[in-house]
Amino acid sequence: MFTTRPTLQGTFGMVSSTHWLASQSAMAVLEDGGNAFDAAVAAGFVLHVVEPHLNGPAGEVPMILAPSDGDVQVLCGQGPAPAGATVAHYRSLGLDLVPGTGPLAAAVPGAFDAWMLLLRDHGTKSVAEVLRYAIGYAEDGHAPVERIGQTVETVRELFETEWQSSADVYLPGGKSPKPGELFRNPALAATWRRLIAEAEKTGGDDRIAQIDAARKIWSEGFIAEALVRQAARPTMDTSGSRHTGTLTAADLAGWSASYEAPATYDWNGWTLAKAGGWSQGPAFLQQLALLPAELPQYGSAEYVHLLIEGCKLAMADREAWYGDAADVPLDVLLSEPYNAERRTLITDEASRELRPGSPGGRTPVLSDHAHAVASGEDGFDAMGIPAAGVGEPTVAKDGAAAGEPTVAEDGGTRGDTCHVDIVDRWGNMVSATPSGGWLQSNPVVPELGFPLGTRLQMAWLDEGLPNSLTPGRRPRTTLTPSLALRDGVPVMAFGTPGGDQQDQWQVHFFLAVALRAEVRGGLDLQGAIDAPNWHNDSFPGSFFPRGMRPGSVTVEERMDPEVVEELRRRGHDVTVGDPWSEGRMCAVARDPETGVLSAAANPRGMQGYAVGR
Numbered sequence: 130m131f132t133t134r135p136t137l138q139g140t141f142g143m144v145s146s147t148h149w150l151a152s153q154s155a156m157a158v159l160e161d162g163g164n165a166f167d168a169a170v171a172a173g174f175v176l177h178v179v180e181p182h183l184n185g186p187a188g189e190v191p192m193i194l195a196p197s198d199g200d201v202q203v204l205c206g207q208g209p210a211p212a213g214a215t216v217a218h219y220r221s222l223g224l225d226l227v228p229g230t231g232p233l234a235a236a237v238p239g240a241f242d243a244w245m246l247l248l249r250d251h252g253t254k255s256v257a258e259v260l261r262y263a264i265g266y267a268e269d270g271h272a273p274v275e276r277i278g279q280t281v282e283t284v285r286e287l288f289e290t291e292w293q294s295s296a297d298v299y300l301p302g303g304k305s306p307k308p309g310e311l312f313r314n315p316a317l318a319a320t321w322r323r324l325i326a327e328a329e330k331t332g333g334d335d336r337i338a339q340i341d342a343a344r345k346i347w348s349e350g351f352i353a354e355a356l357v358r359q360a361a362r363p364t365m366d367t368s369g370s371r372h373t374g375t376l377t378a379a380d381l382a383g384w385s386a387s388y389e390a391p392a393t394y395d396w397n398g399w400t401l402a403k404a405g406g407w408s409q410g411p412a413f414l415q416q417l418a419l420l421p422a423e424l425p426q427y428g429s430a431e432y433v434h435l436l437i438e439g440c441k442l443a444m445a446d447r448e449a450w451y452g453d454a455a456d457v458p459l460d461v462l463l464s465e466p467y468n469a470e471r472r473t474l475i476t477d478e479a480s481r482e483l484r485p486g487s488p489g490g491r492t493p494v495l496s497d498h499a500h501a502v503a504s505g506e507d508g509f510d511a512m513g514i515p516a517a518g519v520g521e522p523t524v525a526k527d528g529a530a531a532g533e534p535t536v537a538e539d540g541g542t543r544g545d546t547c548h549v550d551i552v553d554r555w556g557n558m559v560s561a562t563p564s565g566g567w568l569q570s571n572p573v574v575p576e577l578g579f580p581l582g583t584r585l586q587m588a589w590l591d592e593g594l595p596n597s598l599t600p601g602r603r604p605r606t607t608l609t610p611s612l613a614l615r616d617g618v619p620v621m622a623f624g625t626p627g628g629d630q631q632d633q634w635q636v637h638f639f640l641a642v643a644l645r646a647e648v649r650g651g652l653d654l655q656g657a658i659d660a661p662n663w664h665n666d667s668f669p670g671s672f673f674p675r676g677m678r679p680g681s682v683t684v685e686e687r688m689d690p691e692v693v694e695e696l697r698r699r700g701h702d703v704t705v706g707d708p709w710s711e712g713r714m715c716a717v718a719r720d721p722e723t724g725v726l727s728a729a730a731n732p733r734g735m736q737g738y739a740v741g742r
Contacts, residue, residue, distance in 0.1 A: 143728035143741035145715035174263035188565025195619035197556035206243025213375035229673030231366025232374025234583035268318035270311030316578030406457025415443035430695035449485030449493035452595030461488035479700035481679035560610035560622035623716035654729035662711035
């Protein structure tokens with residue numbers, strides 16, 4: 130089968146990420162004797178610099194780890210709602226939804242502490258050793274990808290009139306970042322240099338003590354102080370008003386990243402591991418649980434229809450049952466009796482309803498907004514853009530990969546993220562999806578060179594829901610790294626940016642790997658990534674203003690026209706997008722019998738790369 134690139138194979142180490150500089154920085158760490166976890170931390174901080182429109186240090190990062198000598202774990206880098214972030218407070222401001230930008234949308238930042246915890250517990254390098262690549266690109270400059278400048282231009286007026294600290298970084302001399310010209314963020318480089326100096330002074334020559342000191346500087350030191358000052362500044366947000374946030378020093382000092390067991394599901398000899406019901410991760414598992422024993426031919430209209438309709442049911446359950454503010458009944462949601470009953474709802478015709486199930490006989494309860502968008506009352510599409518026409522979801526154009534942020538002039542965005550997967554010669558494996566803290570999410574903290582995040586926009590301002598805004602609880606996130614095992618042994622790490630599309634594209638990728646022939650004696654990672662992809666928006670979106678398009682499906686132009694026509698005959702509102710516009714998948718794998726490592730990366734958007742040897 131033709132692919133855009135080969136699936137890489139080797140025995141030393143493999144990296145796949147959404148930006149070539151992050152991939153090569155991670156590989157440099159492996160070459161310097163570091164392991165997969167050291168390399169992941171270095172890549173994560175480089176991604177903050179080279180994809181600032183997609184992630185930042187004050188964002189979040191869930192990870193799935195498979196240490197060669199231990200159990201698979203989820204490392205949660207998703208911070209909770211601050212103590213003052215109550216439904217009553219936001220309602221008192223006249224809000225029905227958490228704004229898509231500004232400090233009111235800021236959760237406790239989780240990314241930095243999660244990266245440091247990974248480095249401390251599983252890495253071998255010091256803070257200075259893993260941060261030096263990010264410092265170099267921030268200080269000496271990097272050639273920015275086109276989307277950075279395009280994003281900045283979209284919010285230029287906001288930056289120049291309201292968010293001056295952002296203009297100082299991203300519009301120096303009035304010019305936005307341009308491809309081929311070096312772009313720098315000296316404030317960010319200075320922040321990391323000061324952090325390293327203070328951590329080394331406190332921790333001496335002890336690597337662990339240095340890392341713990343760095344974590345404390347973030348949560349209680351000069352960085353924490355600057356973040357709290359920024360949260361208290363009145364800031365124009367997507368509501369059209371200026372608001373201050375709820376983040377306090379106590380919120381920062383009282384939280385740290387943590388480990389937990391993954392949610393898992395067994396399918397045809399594979400075990401899939403995801404983050405728990407505080408994320409959308411189990412929706413991936415539910416889509417597998419909804420599949421019949423005998424699948425239609427791979428790539429056929431019947432196959433695509435089946436996956437679309439199963440996704441709708443899983444995402445409806447996500448809406449009704451997932452969230453950190455309540456116990457998520459995953460045992461029932463992933464059980465065969467429950468999914469056998471749900472499977473009967475899939476017919477030959479496309480559904481346009483939001484149909485959550487009743488696990489254990491419980492009655493699903495949805496937010497008022499979800500009811501409104503499901504009935505077509507909101508007037509917005511699932512991307513968060515005012516609807517231009519019924520059944521016409523926003524489609525990536527002009528070389529942009531679907532999953533890139535769609536940004537309105539007020540800074541409103543449906544958001545996006547980055548991804549990195551790494552496997553090393555010892556068999557350590559990690560999948561991480563850093564996001565949030567985008568340059569368009571909040572004003573840059575002038576003392577630090579990066580903004581706060583906006584993950585609270587994913588929580589509802591209705592009481593009593595699993596995903597209600599609740600102090601101390603995590604907003605339900607779309608970030609969803611993946612790990613696959615065979616016979617209990619980790620064999621593949623993968624993931625993608627893309628918000629609500631992440632656990633659609635990942636299901637399609639996994640099935641393409643599992644159902645198709647191997648190449649060169651190994652998994653056909655690149656062929657699965659390159660295969661024509663699609664997504665649907667038939668459920669409430671996770672990003673402000675949280676719209677929905679019942680019955681919509683967006684496919685790549687490369688999909689078989691006969692398949693497209695049959696989908697339309699079945700009642701799907703099909704939009705044909707650009708030929709390379711759906712997904713930004715990354716993947717690495719390891720054959721436990723031979724020790725051969727492999728990797729592949731997405732060609733869409735022309736910036737993701739796999740490296741290895």
